Amino acid sequence: MPPRIHLRAAVIGGLAGALSLFTVGAHAQVGxxxxxxxxxxxxxxxxxxxxxxxxxxxxxxxxxxxxxxxxxxxxxxxxxxxxxxxxxxxxxxxxxxxxxxxxxx
Ligand code: HEC
CATH class of the missing domain: 1.10.760.10 (Cytochrome c-like domain)
Structure with missing residues (x-):
């Protein structure tokens, strides 16, 4: 089922993006x-x-x-x-x- 795999990849990609955004935000706060x-x-x-x-x-x-x-x-x-x-x-x-x-x- 290729479409499902594709969806999963998108979700993981989205999570990774959200995580790296969080890291950047946290870093800016701490200095x-x-x-x-x-x-x-x-x-x-x-x-x-x-x-x-x-x-x-x-x-x-x-x-x-x-x-x-x-x-x-x-x-x-x-x-x-x-x-x-x-x-x-x-x-x-x-x-x-x-x-x-x-x-x-
Ligand atoms: C270009 C040289 C220079 C640099 C770079 C420098 N200082 Fe100074 N600092 C001085 C001089 C000269 C004095 C004495 C100035 C006075 O008493 O008016 C001083 C005094 C101080 C004092 C007062 C100390 C005391 O016991 O009264 C502090 C605190 C201080 N500096 C912190 C820093 C910090 C933190 C940095 C880095 C972010 C820094 N300095 C970078 C030259 C420098």
Whole structure:
């Protein structure tokens, strides 16, 4: 019965499509993993935020890193490198960054 096989293939294809759509949606919600985002910081703060370089980020709490980044982003900390840098991230990304950096001891 060729028509039935055909139908089954279509259903499976549809399911696979729906699943991959779901995966893309879920990924967008969670955001890029913190370590990948933080690799942008290593040039100045050292690999994994452990220096040498400017302020060491490893060992600080997530809340402290996040609030520093929000301060930079708001412009309250002047117009330096970090103010410019922080502007490039969404709030969710700053959280991801801070949470990941806080896992570094
Ligand atoms: C081009 C160099 C450069 C890059 C790249 C950079 N930073 Fe910075 N960062 C600095 C400098 C310089 C300071 C000190 C600025 C100041 O105190 O005004 C600083 C300070 C900070 C501070 C405050 C630390 C403290 O103890 O007061 C945090 C938090 C921070 N950076 C996070 C990040 C994160 C997260 C990234 C990556 C998304 C990043 N930085 C990328 C140069 C950089």
């Amino acid at each position: 890029a993993p913190g370590r990948l985002l933080a690799s942008n910081c290593f040039q100045c703060h050292g690999t994994n935020g452990k220096g040498p370089g400017f302020d060491r980020l490893a060992g600080q709490s997530a809340n402290s890193i996040y609030s520093d980044l929000k301060e930079f982003q708001s412009g309250k900390e002047g117009n330096g490198i970090m103010a410019r840098h922080a502007l490039g991230y969404t709030d969710a990304q700053l959280r991801e960054l801070a949470n990941w950096l806080a896992t570094q001891r």
